[in-house]
Amino acid sequence: MNTQAKPTVRGRETLAAIESAARRVISRKGYLAMTVADIANEAGRSTASFYNYYDSKEALLSHWAEQFRVEARERALEAFTHGRTNRERIELWTRAHWMTYRERLAEMVGVFQLAMVNDTFAAFWQELCDELVDAVSETVRRAQKEGYCPGVNPRMTGSAIVAMLNQFCYDQLANGVDPETVDDDAAVSTMASIWYRSIYWKD
Template sequence: MDAAARTVVARKGILAATVADIAAEAGKSTASFYNYYDSKEDMVRQWALRFRDEAGERARGVTAHGLSDRERVHRAATAHWNTYRHRLAEMISVSQLAMINDDFAQHWAQICAGPVEFITETVVRAQARGHCPGDDPHLLAEAIVSMLNQFCYTQLAGGADPDDTACITTLSNVFYRAVYGTDPPEEDS
């Protein structure tokens, strides 16, 4: 039932998907859905817990010692992309339900909290070395996480099969420049 639900949700979104759609995709009766879950929301809650655990595992490699700034950012972008790719239905479901349900808004905030905290700490360390002066570390982190989420959604939810390497490289480059890049030279007046 999970595979069918993930397929339907990735295609239609959780708000448009019905239990009947999920059951039809699974080749089962609508009533059989309720052998697994109490509701669509219950299904997404369970998915969110699994997602949280998987995302935590993927993020461990980002904090390894001895990485350059570029390597750390690339690993973070890779972990974000791969988690989104492997848990697209979960990401779509929780983010859509977060717009209309306070419980899911909290789930979404928890999903984003880890990356935001990591990037905030990254920005603070970078600022100590003279990068991104004047930026609010937490706001910059939230902007980067929002960019990562929206880019992953745009690329993966459209039904096409994007080039993982190209997408990860793009995310990594934008993330890296946001934190470690320099301002362009001022033009002569």
């Protein structure tokens, strides 16, 4: 964020209006077609107001994406509390990813779209995915020590699961779908079942 932004009550209201407007514009037009002028018009503010807080729409998206990473990580911690079964951990982990994606939908759509045409965001998207791939890969290795999924490549399995999570979230929530019509429990159950069965099986 632009360090020149002032933490006044009015300033916070303006910032909230700008961010809310940007989310609405992204939902209608997509990130790539969105302009700063679109955001300002939607918010009922001047473009100068936007630049008081962000240097560009890319800076806004970068700030949002980092918030997504922090929130998803914090939510997932519940899955690793002592006493959980393997299935419970995966269910909670999946729900953490799904709900954060849902609540940060504009951010994730923006990062996903911009990563296709911008090297900086392509690297950020890869970094975002790699962090989760590393975590899933480690669960595969631990499962293999218990006799599950023998011979499976942990890294490739982790990559496949993360790709499934991200693409499913995008298809169900952003790909021309009204997210309000989507059943959260059914979506989480579907992804968690695929994830669980990909790891916890034995010959």
